[in-house]
Amino acid sequence: MTAYDIIRKPLITEKTELLRREHNKYTFEVNRKANKIEIKKAVEEIFNVKVAEIATVNIKPVTKRHGMKLYKTQAKKKAIVKLASGTISYFKEA
Template sequence: MGKAFSAADGQPLKGTQGKKDFSLKSLIDLVKYPVITEKTYLALYENRQYTFDVDKRLTKTQIKNLFENLFNVNVIAVNTHIPPRRKLRVGMAQGYRPSFKRAIITVKEGQSINYHFSLVQAAS
């Protein structure tokens, strides 16, 4: 794969030495969707923590750089975990849902992520 580029200036992402690189076009696709539950709303308003499901291959450093470049915020901390896979059953056939990584992003005080607008703007 090619080098990993930031969305802002076309420079390679920091912290990607020896890791799998991602192209500029695929940066937007690495953030799958925000997780919206009662628990994540409490974390958002109490601790400025946003929860997203991201590509499983990303490291914490890559996630931090991705969010700083894509949403123009200062990321203080990144916590990640991979939830257990859920079984999926359709009739007699049984399988599993795709696995993903959940990232909890803490941003600097006074900043926020407007993910609906930012993802639409970055895609166009």
């Protein structure tokens, strides 16, 4: 897997922005098969920063209902990455 296969997308919510501002932690949706070492290498390669620690969370699928039909959401994995140095810019500054 390449670094871009491991890191799928950044998760940007109110809670993750609070973590980013106060604790220098960034949250990403990652490939479910990736481990912490692969995630660390991918983040360091893509964003050119130094990673201090990583926490991963496996999100199980949830059964939901739409009228009479039942369906399950997709299982996901997210990584919360704390940076030792540097920052990550999600969007280009105008």
